[in-house]
Amino acid sequence: MRVIIVGGTGFIGRELCVALLAHGHDVVVTSRCPDRVERLFGGRVGAAAWDGRDPESFARLLDEATQPQVVVNLVGENIANGYWTAAKKRRILDSRVVPGRALARAVAIADGPVAAFVQASAVGYYGYDASADDRPVDENSPKGRGFLADVCEAWEGSVAAVAECGVRLALARTGVVLGPGGGVLERFVPPFRMYLGGPLGSGRQWFPWIHAADEVAALAFLAEREDARGAFNLVSPGVVTMGDFCAGIGRVLGRPSWLGVPGFAxxxxxxxxxxxxxxxxxxxxxxxxxxxxxxxxxxDLRVALGNIFND
Incomplete structure:
Protein backbone atom coordinates (compact mmCIF):
# COMPACT_ATOMS: atom_id res chain seq x y z
CA MET A 1 0.00 0.00 0.00
CA ARG A 2 1.15 3.52 -0.73
CA VAL A 3 1.16 5.87 2.28
CA ILE A 4 1.71 9.61 1.91
CA ILE A 5 2.81 11.30 5.13
CA VAL A 6 2.46 15.05 5.59
CA GLY A 7 4.72 16.04 8.48
CA GLY A 8 6.90 12.97 8.12
CA THR A 9 10.18 14.62 9.13
CA GLY A 10 9.20 15.34 12.74
CA PHE A 11 9.69 13.38 15.96
CA ILE A 12 6.80 10.98 15.33
CA GLY A 13 6.75 11.14 11.54
CA ARG A 14 10.29 9.80 11.19
CA GLU A 15 9.54 6.72 13.28
CA LEU A 16 6.21 6.16 11.52
CA CYS A 17 8.01 6.07 8.17
CA VAL A 18 10.37 3.39 9.47
CA ALA A 19 7.48 1.33 10.85
CA LEU A 20 5.43 1.53 7.65
CA LEU A 21 8.45 0.52 5.58
CA ALA A 22 8.90 -2.49 7.86
CA HIS A 23 5.25 -3.38 7.19
CA GLY A 24 6.03 -3.48 3.47
CA HIS A 25 4.34 -0.24 2.45
CA ASP A 26 5.59 2.30 -0.08
CA VAL A 27 6.06 5.58 1.80
CA VAL A 28 6.11 9.11 0.37
CA VAL A 29 6.90 12.11 2.58
CA THR A 30 5.92 15.62 1.54
CA SER A 31 8.08 18.57 2.51
CA ARG A 32 8.85 22.11 1.49
CA CYS A 33 12.44 20.82 1.24
CA PRO A 34 12.46 17.37 -0.43
CA ASP A 35 16.25 17.28 -0.10
CA ARG A 36 15.82 17.06 3.68
CA VAL A 37 13.67 13.97 3.24
CA GLU A 38 16.41 12.42 1.12
CA ARG A 39 19.01 13.19 3.79
CA LEU A 40 16.88 11.79 6.61
CA PHE A 41 15.87 8.55 4.95
CA GLY A 42 18.64 7.95 2.42
CA GLY A 43 16.29 7.22 -0.45
CA ARG A 44 14.22 4.62 1.43
CA VAL A 45 11.09 6.76 1.07
CA GLY A 46 9.81 8.91 -1.75
CA ALA A 47 10.11 12.68 -1.39
CA ALA A 48 7.57 15.11 -2.82
CA ALA A 49 7.55 18.89 -2.68
CA TRP A 50 4.42 20.44 -1.17
CA ASP A 51 3.95 23.88 0.37
CA GLY A 52 1.10 22.93 2.70
CA ARG A 53 -1.35 25.18 0.89
CA ASP A 54 -1.89 24.17 -2.74
CA PRO A 55 -4.55 21.48 -3.21
CA GLU A 56 -3.88 21.10 -6.93
CA SER A 57 -0.25 20.06 -6.50
CA PHE A 58 -1.18 17.54 -3.81
CA ALA A 59 -3.96 16.20 -6.03
CA ARG A 60 -1.36 15.57 -8.73
CA LEU A 61 0.63 13.55 -6.20
CA LEU A 62 -2.47 11.49 -5.44
CA ASP A 63 -3.06 10.98 -9.15
CA GLU A 64 0.26 9.16 -9.49
CA ALA A 65 -1.33 6.12 -7.82
CA THR A 66 -3.65 3.63 -9.48
CA GLN A 67 -4.23 1.56 -6.33
CA PRO A 68 -5.91 2.80 -3.12
CA GLN A 69 -3.57 4.88 -0.95
CA VAL A 70 -3.58 6.34 2.55
CA VAL A 71 -2.82 9.92 3.62
CA VAL A 72 -1.48 10.57 7.12
CA ASN A 73 -1.47 14.23 8.17
CA LEU A 74 0.77 15.03 11.15
CA VAL A 75 1.62 18.64 10.36
CA GLY A 76 1.27 21.43 12.93
CA GLU A 77 3.43 23.96 14.77
CA ASN A 78 4.78 22.91 18.18
CA ILE A 79 2.40 24.24 20.85
CA ALA A 80 5.01 24.20 23.64
CA ASN A 81 7.78 26.04 21.84
CA GLY A 82 7.65 29.74 22.71
CA TYR A 83 5.35 32.09 24.61
CA TRP A 84 1.74 32.20 23.45
CA THR A 85 1.50 35.63 21.92
CA ALA A 86 -1.44 36.42 19.66
CA ALA A 87 0.81 35.75 16.66
CA LYS A 88 1.94 32.40 18.10
CA LYS A 89 -1.67 31.34 18.66
CA ARG A 90 -2.51 32.26 15.08
CA ARG A 91 0.42 30.14 13.83
CA ILE A 92 -0.66 27.19 15.98
CA LEU A 93 -4.13 27.33 14.42
CA ASP A 94 -3.19 28.17 10.83
CA SER A 95 -0.40 25.57 10.65
CA ARG A 96 -3.08 22.94 11.23
CA VAL A 97 -6.20 24.25 9.54
CA VAL A 98 -4.70 25.61 6.32
CA PRO A 99 -2.96 22.34 5.29
CA GLY A 100 -5.98 20.32 6.43
CA ARG A 101 -8.35 22.24 4.19
CA ALA A 102 -5.94 21.99 1.28
CA LEU A 103 -5.60 18.23 1.74
CA ALA A 104 -9.37 17.76 1.94
CA ARG A 105 -9.78 19.73 -1.26
CA ALA A 106 -7.04 17.70 -2.94
CA VAL A 107 -8.78 14.44 -2.06
CA ALA A 108 -12.02 15.82 -3.50
CA ILE A 109 -10.55 16.83 -6.87
CA ALA A 110 -8.02 14.02 -7.36
CA ASP A 111 -8.63 11.05 -9.63
CA GLY A 112 -6.16 8.87 -7.71
CA PRO A 113 -8.00 6.60 -5.26
CA VAL A 114 -7.71 7.39 -1.54
CA ALA A 115 -8.79 4.60 0.80
CA ALA A 116 -8.15 6.28 4.14
CA PHE A 117 -7.08 9.52 5.78
CA VAL A 118 -5.48 9.57 9.25
CA GLN A 119 -5.60 13.01 10.84
CA ALA A 120 -3.56 14.05 13.86
CA SER A 121 -5.34 15.75 16.74
CA ALA A 122 -4.85 15.86 20.52
CA VAL A 123 -6.55 15.11 23.82
CA GLY A 124 -6.63 18.87 24.26
CA TYR A 125 -9.94 18.53 22.40
CA TYR A 126 -11.55 17.66 25.75
CA GLY A 127 -10.50 20.93 27.40
CA TYR A 128 -7.84 21.89 29.91
CA ASP A 129 -10.04 20.95 32.89
CA ALA A 130 -11.54 17.79 31.35
CA SER A 131 -10.69 15.67 34.40
CA ALA A 132 -10.70 18.29 37.16
CA ASP A 133 -13.11 16.01 39.01
CA ASP A 134 -11.00 12.91 38.18
CA ARG A 135 -13.52 11.55 35.70
CA PRO A 136 -12.10 9.51 32.80
CA VAL A 137 -12.35 10.90 29.28
CA ASP A 138 -13.06 8.59 26.35
CA GLU A 139 -13.82 9.26 22.69
CA ASN A 140 -17.49 9.90 23.43
CA SER A 141 -16.68 12.76 25.80
CA PRO A 142 -17.68 16.21 24.52
CA LYS A 143 -15.38 18.98 23.38
CA GLY A 144 -14.16 21.02 26.31
CA ARG A 145 -13.20 24.62 26.80
CA GLY A 146 -10.03 26.51 26.07
CA PHE A 147 -7.88 27.61 23.17
CA LEU A 148 -6.49 24.14 22.45
CA ALA A 149 -9.96 22.61 22.51
CA ASP A 150 -11.00 25.14 19.88
CA VAL A 151 -7.85 24.43 17.86
CA CYS A 152 -8.46 20.68 17.93
CA GLU A 153 -12.06 21.15 16.85
CA ALA A 154 -10.96 23.30 13.90
CA TRP A 155 -8.07 20.91 13.14
CA GLU A 156 -10.37 17.92 12.90
CA GLY A 157 -13.00 19.94 11.09
CA SER A 158 -10.53 21.06 8.43
CA VAL A 159 -10.47 17.53 6.97
CA ALA A 160 -14.05 16.46 7.72
CA ALA A 161 -14.94 16.80 4.04
CA VAL A 162 -12.83 13.76 3.10
CA ALA A 163 -15.44 11.51 4.72
CA GLU A 164 -18.04 13.05 2.40
CA CYS A 165 -15.91 11.78 -0.49
CA GLY A 166 -16.29 8.21 0.78
CA VAL A 167 -12.82 8.13 2.33
CA ARG A 168 -12.36 6.42 5.70
CA LEU A 169 -11.35 9.12 8.21
CA ALA A 170 -9.60 8.33 11.51
CA LEU A 171 -8.79 11.07 14.04
CA ALA A 172 -5.77 10.43 16.29
CA ARG A 173 -6.22 12.39 19.52
CA THR A 174 -2.75 12.04 20.95
CA GLY A 175 -1.54 12.62 24.50
CA VAL A 176 2.01 13.42 25.62
CA VAL A 177 4.46 11.31 23.62
CA LEU A 178 7.47 9.94 25.51
CA GLY A 179 10.51 8.74 23.62
CA PRO A 180 14.19 9.32 22.93
CA GLY A 181 15.24 11.96 20.47
CA GLY A 182 12.43 14.46 20.98
CA GLY A 183 9.21 15.33 22.72
CA VAL A 184 8.51 16.40 26.28
CA LEU A 185 11.37 14.46 27.90
CA GLU A 186 13.90 16.84 26.38
CA ARG A 187 12.47 19.53 28.68
CA PHE A 188 11.79 17.42 31.77
CA VAL A 189 15.04 15.49 32.09
CA PRO A 190 17.76 18.21 32.43
CA PRO A 191 16.46 19.56 35.79
CA PHE A 192 16.33 16.03 37.18
CA ARG A 193 19.92 15.36 36.15
CA MET A 194 20.88 18.47 38.16
CA TYR A 195 18.87 17.28 41.21
CA LEU A 196 16.32 20.06 40.60
CA GLY A 197 13.41 18.03 39.26
CA GLY A 198 9.88 17.84 40.55
CA PRO A 199 6.22 18.07 39.58
CA LEU A 200 4.75 21.09 37.85
CA GLY A 201 1.79 22.56 39.67
CA SER A 202 0.05 20.49 42.33
CA GLY A 203 1.16 17.22 40.73
CA ARG A 204 -2.40 15.93 41.03
CA GLN A 205 -3.38 16.77 37.44
CA TRP A 206 -3.78 13.77 35.15
CA PHE A 207 -0.98 13.23 32.64
CA PRO A 208 -2.09 11.35 29.48
CA TRP A 209 1.15 9.85 28.20
CA ILE A 210 2.04 7.32 25.50
CA HIS A 211 5.35 5.68 24.57
CA ALA A 212 6.55 6.79 21.13
CA ALA A 213 6.63 3.18 19.93
CA ASP A 214 2.96 2.76 20.85
CA GLU A 215 2.09 6.08 19.22
CA VAL A 216 3.68 4.94 15.97
CA ALA A 217 2.09 1.50 16.18
CA ALA A 218 -1.33 3.06 16.80
CA LEU A 219 -0.99 5.40 13.82
CA ALA A 220 -0.02 2.46 11.61
CA PHE A 221 -2.99 0.53 13.05
CA LEU A 222 -5.36 3.35 12.08
CA ALA A 223 -3.86 3.51 8.60
CA GLU A 224 -4.16 -0.22 7.99
CA ARG A 225 -7.39 -1.24 9.71
CA GLU A 226 -10.28 -0.87 7.30
CA ASP A 227 -12.78 -0.58 10.16
CA ALA A 228 -10.95 2.23 11.99
CA ARG A 229 -13.17 5.31 11.64
CA GLY A 230 -13.80 8.32 13.82
CA ALA A 231 -11.92 9.52 16.89
CA PHE A 232 -9.34 7.49 18.83
CA ASN A 233 -7.47 8.49 21.98
CA LEU A 234 -3.79 7.65 21.48
CA VAL A 235 -2.79 7.42 25.15
CA SER A 236 -1.55 4.66 27.42
CA PRO A 237 -4.18 2.72 29.37
CA GLY A 238 -1.93 3.22 32.42
CA VAL A 239 -2.76 6.89 32.96
CA VAL A 240 -0.87 8.60 35.81
CA THR A 241 -0.74 11.98 37.52
CA MET A 242 1.94 14.59 36.95
CA GLY A 243 3.38 13.67 40.35
CA ASP A 244 3.56 10.00 39.38
CA PHE A 245 5.24 10.91 36.09
CA CYS A 246 7.91 13.04 37.73
CA ALA A 247 8.52 10.43 40.42
CA GLY A 248 8.99 7.90 37.62
CA ILE A 249 11.61 10.05 35.91
CA GLY A 250 13.43 10.53 39.20
CA ARG A 251 13.36 6.79 39.88
CA VAL A 252 14.82 5.76 36.53
CA LEU A 253 17.51 8.48 36.73
CA GLY A 254 18.32 7.86 40.39
CA ARG A 255 17.34 11.40 41.32
CA PRO A 256 14.80 12.85 43.76
CA SER A 257 11.55 14.42 42.58
CA TRP A 258 11.29 17.15 45.16
CA LEU A 259 11.59 20.64 43.73
CA GLY A 260 8.16 21.32 42.29
CA VAL A 261 7.12 24.53 40.58
CA PRO A 262 3.86 25.99 41.92
CA GLY A 263 1.02 26.66 39.53
CA PHE A 264 0.91 30.41 40.17
CA ALA A 265 4.57 30.73 39.14
CA ASP A 300 3.06 0.77 32.32
CA LEU A 301 4.98 4.01 32.95
CA ARG A 302 7.81 2.35 34.87
CA VAL A 303 8.48 -0.10 32.04
CA ALA A 304 8.15 2.63 29.41
CA LEU A 305 10.66 4.94 31.10
CA GLY A 306 13.02 2.04 31.70
CA ASN A 307 12.94 1.25 28.00
CA ILE A 308 13.53 4.85 26.98
CA PHE A 309 16.44 5.55 29.34
CA ASN A 310 18.14 2.15 29.43
CA ASP A 311 18.09 1.15 25.74
Missing part, protein backbone atom coordinates in the same frame (compact mmCIF):
# COMPACT_ATOMS: atom_id res chain seq x y z
CA UNK A 266 3.95 28.78 35.95
CA UNK A 267 0.94 30.93 35.11
CA UNK A 268 2.98 34.06 35.76
CA UNK A 269 5.81 32.95 33.47
CA UNK A 270 3.94 31.01 30.78
CA UNK A 271 0.54 32.69 30.71
CA UNK A 272 -2.25 30.76 28.99
CA UNK A 273 0.11 27.96 28.00
CA UNK A 274 0.53 27.00 31.66
CA UNK A 275 -3.20 26.46 32.16
CA UNK A 276 -3.77 24.66 28.86
CA UNK A 277 -0.63 22.53 28.59
CA UNK A 278 1.40 22.19 31.79
CA UNK A 279 -1.44 22.30 34.34
CA UNK A 280 -4.15 20.71 32.19
CA UNK A 281 -5.76 17.54 33.51
CA UNK A 282 -6.85 14.85 31.04
CA UNK A 283 -7.60 11.41 32.43
CA UNK A 284 -7.91 10.16 28.87
CA UNK A 285 -8.42 6.46 28.17
CA UNK A 286 -7.86 4.62 24.85
CA UNK A 287 -11.28 2.97 24.89
CA UNK A 288 -11.70 2.49 21.15
CA UNK A 289 -8.18 1.19 20.51
CA UNK A 290 -8.63 -1.41 23.23
CA UNK A 291 -12.07 -2.37 21.91
CA UNK A 292 -10.52 -3.00 18.49
CA UNK A 293 -7.82 -5.24 19.91
CA UNK A 294 -4.82 -2.91 19.73
CA UNK A 295 -2.06 -4.18 22.02
CA UNK A 296 0.10 -1.62 23.81
CA UNK A 297 3.76 -2.51 24.09
CA UNK A 298 4.30 -0.15 27.02
CA UNK A 299 1.12 0.26 29.07
Missing amino acids: LRLVLGDMAREVVLASHRAVPARLLEMGFVFGYP
Whole structure:
Protein backbone atom coordinates (compact mmCIF):
# COMPACT_ATOMS: atom_id res chain seq x y z
CA MET A 1 0.00 0.00 0.00
CA ARG A 2 1.15 3.52 -0.73
CA VAL A 3 1.16 5.87 2.28
CA ILE A 4 1.71 9.61 1.91
CA ILE A 5 2.81 11.30 5.13
CA VAL A 6 2.46 15.05 5.59
CA GLY A 7 4.72 16.04 8.48
CA GLY A 8 6.90 12.97 8.12
CA THR A 9 10.18 14.62 9.13
CA GLY A 10 9.20 15.34 12.74
CA PHE A 11 9.69 13.38 15.96
CA ILE A 12 6.80 10.98 15.33
CA GLY A 13 6.75 11.14 11.54
CA ARG A 14 10.29 9.80 11.19
CA GLU A 15 9.54 6.72 13.28
CA LEU A 16 6.21 6.16 11.52
CA CYS A 17 8.01 6.07 8.17
CA VAL A 18 10.37 3.39 9.47
CA ALA A 19 7.48 1.33 10.85
CA LEU A 20 5.43 1.53 7.65
CA LEU A 21 8.45 0.52 5.58
CA ALA A 22 8.90 -2.49 7.86
CA HIS A 23 5.25 -3.38 7.19
CA GLY A 24 6.03 -3.48 3.47
CA HIS A 25 4.34 -0.24 2.45
CA ASP A 26 5.59 2.30 -0.08
CA VAL A 27 6.06 5.58 1.80
CA VAL A 28 6.11 9.11 0.37
CA VAL A 29 6.90 12.11 2.58
CA THR A 30 5.92 15.62 1.54
CA SER A 31 8.08 18.57 2.51
CA ARG A 32 8.85 22.11 1.49
CA CYS A 33 12.44 20.82 1.24
CA PRO A 34 12.46 17.37 -0.43
CA ASP A 35 16.25 17.28 -0.10
CA ARG A 36 15.82 17.06 3.68
CA VAL A 37 13.67 13.97 3.24
CA GLU A 38 16.41 12.42 1.12
CA ARG A 39 19.01 13.19 3.79
CA LEU A 40 16.88 11.79 6.61
CA PHE A 41 15.87 8.55 4.95
CA GLY A 42 18.64 7.95 2.42
CA GLY A 43 16.29 7.22 -0.45
CA ARG A 44 14.22 4.62 1.43
CA VAL A 45 11.09 6.76 1.07
CA GLY A 46 9.81 8.91 -1.75
CA ALA A 47 10.11 12.68 -1.39
CA ALA A 48 7.57 15.11 -2.82
CA ALA A 49 7.55 18.89 -2.68
CA TRP A 50 4.42 20.44 -1.17
CA ASP A 51 3.95 23.88 0.37
CA GLY A 52 1.10 22.93 2.70
CA ARG A 53 -1.35 25.18 0.89
CA ASP A 54 -1.89 24.17 -2.74
CA PRO A 55 -4.55 21.48 -3.21
CA GLU A 56 -3.88 21.10 -6.93
CA SER A 57 -0.25 20.06 -6.50
CA PHE A 58 -1.18 17.54 -3.81
CA ALA A 59 -3.96 16.20 -6.03
CA ARG A 60 -1.36 15.57 -8.73
CA LEU A 61 0.63 13.55 -6.20
CA LEU A 62 -2.47 11.49 -5.44
CA ASP A 63 -3.06 10.98 -9.15
CA GLU A 64 0.26 9.16 -9.49
CA ALA A 65 -1.33 6.12 -7.82
CA THR A 66 -3.65 3.63 -9.48
CA GLN A 67 -4.23 1.56 -6.33
CA PRO A 68 -5.91 2.80 -3.12
CA GLN A 69 -3.57 4.88 -0.95
CA VAL A 70 -3.58 6.34 2.55
CA VAL A 71 -2.82 9.92 3.62
CA VAL A 72 -1.48 10.57 7.12
CA ASN A 73 -1.47 14.23 8.17
CA LEU A 74 0.77 15.03 11.15
CA VAL A 75 1.62 18.64 10.36
CA GLY A 76 1.27 21.43 12.93
CA GLU A 77 3.43 23.96 14.77
CA ASN A 78 4.78 22.91 18.18
CA ILE A 79 2.40 24.24 20.85
CA ALA A 80 5.01 24.20 23.64
CA ASN A 81 7.78 26.04 21.84
CA GLY A 82 7.65 29.74 22.71
CA TYR A 83 5.35 32.09 24.61
CA TRP A 84 1.74 32.20 23.45
CA THR A 85 1.50 35.63 21.92
CA ALA A 86 -1.44 36.42 19.66
CA ALA A 87 0.81 35.75 16.66
CA LYS A 88 1.94 32.40 18.10
CA LYS A 89 -1.67 31.34 18.66
CA ARG A 90 -2.51 32.26 15.08
CA ARG A 91 0.42 30.14 13.83
CA ILE A 92 -0.66 27.19 15.98
CA LEU A 93 -4.13 27.33 14.42
CA ASP A 94 -3.19 28.17 10.83
CA SER A 95 -0.40 25.57 10.65
CA ARG A 96 -3.08 22.94 11.23
CA VAL A 97 -6.20 24.25 9.54
CA VAL A 98 -4.70 25.61 6.32
CA PRO A 99 -2.96 22.34 5.29
CA GLY A 100 -5.98 20.32 6.43
CA ARG A 101 -8.35 22.24 4.19
CA ALA A 102 -5.94 21.99 1.28
CA LEU A 103 -5.60 18.23 1.74
CA ALA A 104 -9.37 17.76 1.94
CA ARG A 105 -9.78 19.73 -1.26
CA ALA A 106 -7.04 17.70 -2.94
CA VAL A 107 -8.78 14.44 -2.06
CA ALA A 108 -12.02 15.82 -3.50
CA ILE A 109 -10.55 16.83 -6.87
CA ALA A 110 -8.02 14.02 -7.36
CA ASP A 111 -8.63 11.05 -9.63
CA GLY A 112 -6.16 8.87 -7.71
CA PRO A 113 -8.00 6.60 -5.26
CA VAL A 114 -7.71 7.39 -1.54
CA ALA A 115 -8.79 4.60 0.80
CA ALA A 116 -8.15 6.28 4.14
CA PHE A 117 -7.08 9.52 5.78
CA VAL A 118 -5.48 9.57 9.25
CA GLN A 119 -5.60 13.01 10.84
CA ALA A 120 -3.56 14.05 13.86
CA SER A 121 -5.34 15.75 16.74
CA ALA A 122 -4.85 15.86 20.52
CA VAL A 123 -6.55 15.11 23.82
CA GLY A 124 -6.63 18.87 24.26
CA TYR A 125 -9.94 18.53 22.40
CA TYR A 126 -11.55 17.66 25.75
CA GLY A 127 -10.50 20.93 27.40
CA TYR A 128 -7.84 21.89 29.91
CA ASP A 129 -10.04 20.95 32.89
CA ALA A 130 -11.54 17.79 31.35
CA SER A 131 -10.69 15.67 34.40
CA ALA A 132 -10.70 18.29 37.16
CA ASP A 133 -13.11 16.01 39.01
CA ASP A 134 -11.00 12.91 38.18
CA ARG A 135 -13.52 11.55 35.70
CA PRO A 136 -12.10 9.51 32.80
CA VAL A 137 -12.35 10.90 29.28
CA ASP A 138 -13.06 8.59 26.35
CA GLU A 139 -13.82 9.26 22.69
CA ASN A 140 -17.49 9.90 23.43
CA SER A 141 -16.68 12.76 25.80
CA PRO A 142 -17.68 16.21 24.52
CA LYS A 143 -15.38 18.98 23.38
CA GLY A 144 -14.16 21.02 26.31
CA ARG A 145 -13.20 24.62 26.80
CA GLY A 146 -10.03 26.51 26.07
CA PHE A 147 -7.88 27.61 23.17
CA LEU A 148 -6.49 24.14 22.45
CA ALA A 149 -9.96 22.61 22.51
CA ASP A 150 -11.00 25.14 19.88
CA VAL A 151 -7.85 24.43 17.86
CA CYS A 152 -8.46 20.68 17.93
CA GLU A 153 -12.06 21.15 16.85
CA ALA A 154 -10.96 23.30 13.90
CA TRP A 155 -8.07 20.91 13.14
CA GLU A 156 -10.37 17.92 12.90
CA GLY A 157 -13.00 19.94 11.09
CA SER A 158 -10.53 21.06 8.43
CA VAL A 159 -10.47 17.53 6.97
CA ALA A 160 -14.05 16.46 7.72
CA ALA A 161 -14.94 16.80 4.04
CA VAL A 162 -12.83 13.76 3.10
CA ALA A 163 -15.44 11.51 4.72
CA GLU A 164 -18.04 13.05 2.40
CA CYS A 165 -15.91 11.78 -0.49
CA GLY A 166 -16.29 8.21 0.78
CA VAL A 167 -12.82 8.13 2.33
CA ARG A 168 -12.36 6.42 5.70
CA LEU A 169 -11.35 9.12 8.21
CA ALA A 170 -9.60 8.33 11.51
CA LEU A 171 -8.79 11.07 14.04
CA ALA A 172 -5.77 10.43 16.29
CA ARG A 173 -6.22 12.39 19.52
CA THR A 174 -2.75 12.04 20.95
CA GLY A 175 -1.54 12.62 24.50
CA VAL A 176 2.01 13.42 25.62
CA VAL A 177 4.46 11.31 23.62
CA LEU A 178 7.47 9.94 25.51
CA GLY A 179 10.51 8.74 23.62
CA PRO A 180 14.19 9.32 22.93
CA GLY A 181 15.24 11.96 20.47
CA GLY A 182 12.43 14.46 20.98
CA GLY A 183 9.21 15.33 22.72
CA VAL A 184 8.51 16.40 26.28
CA LEU A 185 11.37 14.46 27.90
CA GLU A 186 13.90 16.84 26.38
CA ARG A 187 12.47 19.53 28.68
CA PHE A 188 11.79 17.42 31.77
CA VAL A 189 15.04 15.49 32.09
CA PRO A 190 17.76 18.21 32.43
CA PRO A 191 16.46 19.56 35.79
CA PHE A 192 16.33 16.03 37.18
CA ARG A 193 19.92 15.36 36.15
CA MET A 194 20.88 18.47 38.16
CA TYR A 195 18.87 17.28 41.21
CA LEU A 196 16.32 20.06 40.60
CA GLY A 197 13.41 18.03 39.26
CA GLY A 198 9.88 17.84 40.55
CA PRO A 199 6.22 18.07 39.58
CA LEU A 200 4.75 21.09 37.85
CA GLY A 201 1.79 22.56 39.67
CA SER A 202 0.05 20.49 42.33
CA GLY A 203 1.16 17.22 40.73
CA ARG A 204 -2.40 15.93 41.03
CA GLN A 205 -3.38 16.77 37.44
CA TRP A 206 -3.78 13.77 35.15
CA PHE A 207 -0.98 13.23 32.64
CA PRO A 208 -2.09 11.35 29.48
CA TRP A 209 1.15 9.85 28.20
CA ILE A 210 2.04 7.32 25.50
CA HIS A 211 5.35 5.68 24.57
CA ALA A 212 6.55 6.79 21.13
CA ALA A 213 6.63 3.18 19.93
CA ASP A 214 2.96 2.76 20.85
CA GLU A 215 2.09 6.08 19.22
CA VAL A 216 3.68 4.94 15.97
CA ALA A 217 2.09 1.50 16.18
CA ALA A 218 -1.33 3.06 16.80
CA LEU A 219 -0.99 5.40 13.82
CA ALA A 220 -0.02 2.46 11.61
CA PHE A 221 -2.99 0.53 13.05
CA LEU A 222 -5.36 3.35 12.08
CA ALA A 223 -3.86 3.51 8.60
CA GLU A 224 -4.16 -0.22 7.99
CA ARG A 225 -7.39 -1.24 9.71
CA GLU A 226 -10.28 -0.87 7.30
CA ASP A 227 -12.78 -0.58 10.16
CA ALA A 228 -10.95 2.23 11.99
CA ARG A 229 -13.17 5.31 11.64
CA GLY A 230 -13.80 8.32 13.82
CA ALA A 231 -11.92 9.52 16.89
CA PHE A 232 -9.34 7.49 18.83
CA ASN A 233 -7.47 8.49 21.98
CA LEU A 234 -3.79 7.65 21.48
CA VAL A 235 -2.79 7.42 25.15
CA SER A 236 -1.55 4.66 27.42
CA PRO A 237 -4.18 2.72 29.37
CA GLY A 238 -1.93 3.22 32.42
CA VAL A 239 -2.76 6.89 32.96
CA VAL A 240 -0.87 8.60 35.81
CA THR A 241 -0.74 11.98 37.52
CA MET A 242 1.94 14.59 36.95
CA GLY A 243 3.38 13.67 40.35
CA ASP A 244 3.56 10.00 39.38
CA PHE A 245 5.24 10.91 36.09
CA CYS A 246 7.91 13.04 37.73
CA ALA A 247 8.52 10.43 40.42
CA GLY A 248 8.99 7.90 37.62
CA ILE A 249 11.61 10.05 35.91
CA GLY A 250 13.43 10.53 39.20
CA ARG A 251 13.36 6.79 39.88
CA VAL A 252 14.82 5.76 36.53
CA LEU A 253 17.51 8.48 36.73
CA GLY A 254 18.32 7.86 40.39
CA ARG A 255 17.34 11.40 41.32
CA PRO A 256 14.80 12.85 43.76
CA SER A 257 11.55 14.42 42.58
CA TRP A 258 11.29 17.15 45.16
CA LEU A 259 11.59 20.64 43.73
CA GLY A 260 8.16 21.32 42.29
CA VAL A 261 7.12 24.53 40.58
CA PRO A 262 3.86 25.99 41.92
CA GLY A 263 1.02 26.66 39.53
CA PHE A 264 0.91 30.41 40.17
CA ALA A 265 4.57 30.73 39.14
CA LEU A 266 3.95 28.78 35.95
CA ARG A 267 0.94 30.93 35.11
CA LEU A 268 2.98 34.06 35.76
CA VAL A 269 5.81 32.95 33.47
CA LEU A 270 3.94 31.01 30.78
CA GLY A 271 0.54 32.69 30.71
CA ASP A 272 -2.25 30.76 28.99
CA MET A 273 0.11 27.96 28.00
CA ALA A 274 0.53 27.00 31.66
CA ARG A 275 -3.20 26.46 32.16
CA GLU A 276 -3.77 24.66 28.86
CA VAL A 277 -0.63 22.53 28.59
CA VAL A 278 1.40 22.19 31.79
CA LEU A 279 -1.44 22.30 34.34
CA ALA A 280 -4.15 20.71 32.19
CA SER A 281 -5.76 17.54 33.51
CA HIS A 282 -6.85 14.85 31.04
CA ARG A 283 -7.60 11.41 32.43
CA ALA A 284 -7.91 10.16 28.87
CA VAL A 285 -8.42 6.46 28.17
CA PRO A 286 -7.86 4.62 24.85
CA ALA A 287 -11.28 2.97 24.89
CA ARG A 288 -11.70 2.49 21.15
CA LEU A 289 -8.18 1.19 20.51
CA LEU A 290 -8.63 -1.41 23.23
CA GLU A 291 -12.07 -2.37 21.91
CA MET A 292 -10.52 -3.00 18.49
CA GLY A 293 -7.82 -5.24 19.91
CA PHE A 294 -4.82 -2.91 19.73
CA VAL A 295 -2.06 -4.18 22.02
CA PHE A 296 0.10 -1.62 23.81
CA GLY A 297 3.76 -2.51 24.09
CA TYR A 298 4.30 -0.15 27.02
CA PRO A 299 1.12 0.26 29.07
CA ASP A 300 3.06 0.77 32.32
CA LEU A 301 4.98 4.01 32.95
CA ARG A 302 7.81 2.35 34.87
CA VAL A 303 8.48 -0.10 32.04
CA ALA A 304 8.15 2.63 29.41
CA LEU A 305 10.66 4.94 31.10
CA GLY A 306 13.02 2.04 31.70
CA ASN A 307 12.94 1.25 28.00
CA ILE A 308 13.53 4.85 26.98
CA PHE A 309 16.44 5.55 29.34
CA ASN A 310 18.14 2.15 29.43
CA ASP A 311 18.09 1.15 25.74
